[in-house]
Amino acid sequence: RESAEISLKDIDHLAKSSFPLCMRHLYDKLKEDHHLKHGGRMQLGLFLKGVGLKLDDALAFWRAEFSQKVGAERFEKEYAYNIRHNYGREGKRTDYTPFSCQKVISSTPGVGDHHGCPFRHFSEENLRAALGGMGVGNRGMDDIIDKVRNRHYQVACTLTFEAVHGSSCDAGINHPNQYFIDSQKILQS
Ligand code: SF4
Incomplete structure (x- = not known):
């Protein structure tokens, strides 16, 4: 499902008003822990892609949280690839769809x-x-x-x-x- 583009600054407000509980929970945990395990990154990451968050904003979004926990360098090394991968920019270039x-x-x-x-x-x-x-x-x-x-x-x-x-x-x-x-x-x- 496609929707209009959303930008980084809108996410916080949209999470409170329009995210279903599954995504709201992941969002809150990410903000709290500055980290999510793989399953959570996939579920929330593909959802955000589906609501219209562009790749550059997605990278900025995850970097802002993860760098507080693991540092910016480790974020780039270990996590940025997977985010680009979800957007079809790495690996087999499959364009992954959000989970039902x-x-x-x-x-x-x-x-x-x-x-x-x-x-x-x-x-x-x-x-x-x-x-x-x-x-x-x-x-x-x-x-x-x-x-x-x-x-x-x-x-x-x-x-x-x-x-x-x-x-x-x-x-x-x-x-x-x-x-x-x-x-x-x-x-x-
Ligand atoms: Fe609602 Fe579906 Fe998310 Fe469960 S998975 S909280 S039913 S939107």
């Missing part, structure tokens, strides 16, 4: 990983806290948790979208980038 919900939900994050779908991979306690942080109130919360208990993760995400935006999402959420685009449509109208 199905792919994110079926991933298997290990200890220290922050990728995956919070509706599937968080404990109920952590999920409630994260949803509260997105502005979901008590009434909406119980409906969402009910869907999660029945393993309807995308339905739970759709209800979250509706609670956060105060607007229905008839198509349902099936892709993190679709969540972003639909959110922007509502917020910009």
Whole structure:
């Protein structure tokens, strides 16, 4: 899914207003730890590419965080290649596409990983806290948790979208980038 170009300075604001929980979590962890493991870099990196972050801005974005943790030199040596690779500028020059919900939900994050779908991979306690942080109130919360208990993760995400935006999402959420685009449509109208 394509959308308009976004620039570096917009990301912080967009993360709060229009990122689905899976990406918001990765974004917050990146800001907190100045680091993400491979699975998280792939999931968030390809999502950002999908929302319209150009390669130069993507490099600046990751460099700003990682250089605080590993230093600018190690960033260039060990991480910049993979970012260019995701944009099809290295290796086989495949243009990698952002992950669908199905792919994110079926991933298997290990200890220290922050990728995956919070509706599937968080404990109920952590999920409630994260949803509260997105502005979901008590009434909406119980409906969402009910869907999660029945393993309807995308339905739970759709209800979250509706609670956060105060607007229905008839198509349902099936892709993190679709969540972003639909959110922007509502917020910009
Ligand atoms: Fe992300 Fe999809 Fe899970 Fe929502 S349902 S948090 S968009 S993977």
